[in-house]
Amino acid sequence: MGEASVRAGSAAMSGSRRLLIVGGIALAVWGMSYGLWYAVFAEHQALDSIGASLAEGFAAAADRNAAGMETSLQQYREAKYIYDRQVDVHGHWIGLAMVLIILGIGFDRVNFSERLKLFLALGLVLGSVVFPLGVLLQTMSHGPLPRAIAIAGSAFVIAALLGSAAGVVARDSSRGAG
Amino acid sequence: MSARRLFLLGGITLILTGMFFGDIFAVFTLHQNAAQVGANLAAAAQAAVAGNRDAVLANFQNVGAFLENRGTKVDTHVHMIDFGYLALLLAVLQPWVAFTERAKKKLAWLFLAGAWLLPIGVYLIHYVGLAHSPMKTIGWASIAADSGGLLVLIATFACLLGLWGHFRGKPASLADKLLSDRSTEGRMLFAGGIALVLLGFFHGAYYAATDLYKHEAQDYSLLAQMSAGAAAGAGAVVEEALADYGQLQGAKAVNIAAHAHSIEFGLLAIMMAFFQPYVRLRASWKRLWAGALLLGSLLLPVCVLLELQYGLVAGGLADFAGLLIIFALLAMWIGILRYTGELDAWARPASGPGAPQ
Numbered sequence: 332m333g334e335a336s337v338r339a340g341s342a343a344m345s346g347s348r349r350l351l352i353v354g355g356i357a358l359a360v361w362g363m364s365y366g367l368w369y370a371v372f373a374e375h376q377a378l379d380s381i382g383a384s385l386a387e388g389f390a391a392a393a394d395r396n397a398a399g400m401e402t403s404l405q406q407y408r409e410a411k412y413i414y415d416r417q418v419d420v421h422g423h424w425i426g427l428a429m430v431l432i433i434l435g436i437g438f439d440r441v442n443f444s445e446r447l448k449l450f451l452a453l454g455l456v457l458g459s460v461v462f463p464l465g466v467l468l469q470t471m472s473h474g475p476l477p478r479a480i481a482i483a484g485s486a487f488v489i490a491a492l493l494g495s496a497a498g499v500v501a502r503d504s505s506r507g508a509g
Numbered sequence: 510m511s512a513r514r515l516f517l518l519g520g521i522t523l524i525l526t527g528m529f530f531g532d533i534f535a536v537f538t539l540h541q542n543a544a545q546v547g548a549n550l551a552a553a554a555q556a557a558v559a560g561n562r563d564a565v566l567a568n569f570q571n572v573g574a575f576l577e578n579r580g581t582k583v584d585t586h587v588h589m590i591d592f593g594y595l596a597l598l599l600a601v602l603q604p605w606v607a608f609t610e611r612a613k614k615k616l617a618w619l620f621l622a623g624a625w626l627l628p629i630g631v632y633l634i635h636y637v638g639l640a641h642s643p644m645k646t647i648g649w650a651s652i653a654a655d656s657g658g659l660l661v662l663i664a665t666f667a668c669l670l671g672l673w674g675h676f677r678g679k680p681a682s683l684a685d686k687l688l689s690d691r692s693t694e695g696r697m698l699f700a701g702g703i704a705l706v707l708l709g710f711f712h713g714a715y716y717a718a719t720d721l722y723k724h725e726a727q728d729y730s731l732l733a734q735m736s737a738g739a740a741a742g743a744g745a746v747v748e749e750a751l752a753d754y755g756q757l758q759g760a761k762a763v764n765i766a767a768h769a770h771s772i773e774f775g776l777l778a779i780m781m782a783f784f785q786p787y788v789r790l791r792a793s794w795k796r797l798w799a800g801a802l803l804l805g806s807l808l809l810p811v812c813v814l815l816e817l818q819y820g821l822v823a824g825g826l827a828d829f830a831g832l833l834i835i836f837a838l839l840a841m842w843i844g845i846l847r848y849t850g851e852l853d854a855w856a857r858p859a860s861g862p863g864a865p866q
Contacts, residue, residue: 342603349676352602354668357597363662375647378577385732386569392557392736393565398734408729415725425591426772430706432598433779436688437699469742486719489710496703 345447351435354456355428362424362463369417377417380410413470420463427459427488434495441498448498451491458487512613513603514516514845517784519621520596521842525835527589527628532831534582554747557739578635585632590773592661597780604685606671607678613671616664623660631656670725676723690786694799696783701803705775709810713768720764727757738777756817760806763817767810774806774834781841788844795844798837805833 353434363456384406434455465481510519549571556564599620605654606613630653647655731754738746781802788795808830815823 344676352605353672353676356602356665356672359665360662360669363658363665367655367658367662370651370658371647375651382569382573382576386553386566386573386784388732388736389553389557389565389569389739390562392740393560393562395560397670397737397740400740404729404733404736407732411728412725429591429594429598430772432602435778436598436601436783437529437779439688440699479775485710485714488712489707492703492707492710496707499700499703 345448347452348435348438350449350452351431351438354452354459355431355433355435358431358456358459359425359428362421362428365424366421369421373417374414376406377410377414381407381414384410389416390458396399416466418472418497420467423463423466424459427462430492431455431459434492435443438493438495441495442501443494443498451494454487454491454494458484458489458491460484462488467490511603512610512617513600514787515614515617516596516600516603516620517787517845518842519617519624520600521838521845523593523594523596523624524590525595525620525838525842527586527840528831528835530582530589530707531586532828532835534586535831536828538582539579542575542579543758546572546579547751548755549575551748551751554735554739555744556748557736558744560740574635581631581634585628588631589624589628592620592627594773594776594780595661595665596620596624597784598859599665601687601780601783602668602672605675606668607674608671610668616667619660620664623657623662623664624827626657626660627654628657630657687783687786690783692792692795694792694795696776697783697799697803698785698798700780702775702780702782702805705778705803705806706772707775708807709768709771709773709775712764712771712810713759716764716768724757724761727753731757759817763813767814770813771806771810774802774809777834777838778802778806781838784841784845787848788841789848790840790844794840798840801833802837802841803831805837810833849862 384403386402388403388407391403393398437453438448438452441451443451462481462484465477465479465484467481468477471477549568553565553568553572556562556568599617603613608616630650634648634654635648637648639645639648642648642652644652731750735747735750735754738744738750781799785795785799788798790798809827811825812823812830816827
């Protein structure tokens with residue numbers, strides 16, 4: 332975002348607003364593309380794998396086959412772990428994209444300097460990309476790093492949203508005082 | 510009708526239909542479906558105790574069918590509402606999309622066609638299955654749903670290109686009264702919406718930190734306990750694990766629903782704040798409906814969360830809250846339909862790229 336603000340009639344299209352709106356739509360398109368890819372190439376196979384491994388686990392129990400039961404339930408656990416996260420990633424990327432766009436549209440109601448607003452917008456965009464990415468990385472590694480990335484991303488989003496809410500309240504207070 | 514109002518009315522219609530469908534689904538299908546899933550899982554576990562492998566597999570097939578039925582209906586509800594939200598967003602952004610009004614209307618129709626096709630296709634997946642499908646795992650209903658998703662994707666991407674074009678060129682002067690409105694009802698909805706979104710974020714973070722991983726571990730350990738109990742012929746162990754498993758599924762469902770609904774209704778309130786100048790109702794009625802929307806939006810996730818402790822009382826209150834939101838939204842929709850005024854004027858004259866004045 333080069334210039335701080337692009338004048339657009341009575342409503343200024345500031346850099347922070349532009350970052351939130353364009354970043355949000357790009358993230359929505361990305362999240363939908365991911366969802367489309369997932370629905371076509373992965374979801375049905377994942378659901379089949381979850382159902383089959385769970386059924387096989389109980390069938391092994393009926394056969395009194397402890398080893399088969401253990402193996403099947405472990406397969407179920409892993410498949411379910413991955414499936415839950417992949418669906419969460421799709422939902423959170425698109426959901427957070429909507430938060431970005433909507434906040435972007437109403438960002439002129441946040442009564443802070445453009446510099447601070449740009450900082451808040453950057454935190455929101457960064458957090459919205461990184462939080463689901465951390466969740467997605469958990470499907471590849473069960474170590475602490477992906478979890479730390481997800482926590483950091485969600486902290487960015489919450490902190491920036493709190494800051495934005497404070498900006499809206501600040502505006503209302505100043506009006507009341509005035 | 511301008512592309513903006515087309516997106517707006519189409520979006521609210523999608524949200525209303527999705528919410529109404531969700532209410533019907535919750536009352537007439539969800540609980541019955543959950544009972545069937547539980548009964549078949551219990552039957553599978555008992556069959557395992559009895560050493561009857563065929564009965565185990567047959568019962569799990571039933572569980573799969575019931576879960577698919579439930580899953581497709583939840584997906585129909587969620588996608589319809591989410592596409593409605595996206596339509597409202599695109600409605601707000603229309604003045605910044607650097608295409609002709611005619612092209613923007615075509616995009617709006619393309620978006621709405623896809624936004625209806627996807628949930629209808631998803632709804633039909635359970636009933637159509639793989640009948641006459643050329644593929645092994647994907648049926649015609651899935652293909653229709655995916656095509657709908659593609660249409661929405663194309664329309665949204667085109668809007669992104671339009672925005673890009675607007676920002677790359679020399680942005681025309683925009684006087685958007687819709688966004689500069691600071692009416693009482695608009696400010697109520699905006700502030701209330703942000704509070705709801707924050708509430709949802711905090712609840713989500715709290716759930717992820719305290720319960721999410723615990724619930725995942727319990728899910729596995731209870732199923733392991735069930736199957737081990739079955740293998741050992743211990744019916745009582747299986748029964749106990751089944752009861753705990755049901756409780757666990759309930760706890761997961763209410764937490765996720767409360768988190769999602771709080772954020773979704775918060776976003777809806779913020780978006781409806783932008784459109785208040787379009788709502789042609791008396792100011793006192795506009796404030797009343799804004800209040801009703803916020804009250805329902807707060808009450809619903811809170812009552813959903815309390816369903817585990819207070820059962821039907823909390824469930825009934827949640828349904829009432831859902832109806833409150835539907836009525837408030839319907840009233841606003843009627844107000845917007847009645848409006849034909851000057852806020853659409855920017856769309857009429859030049860109809861050139863970046864036309865809004």
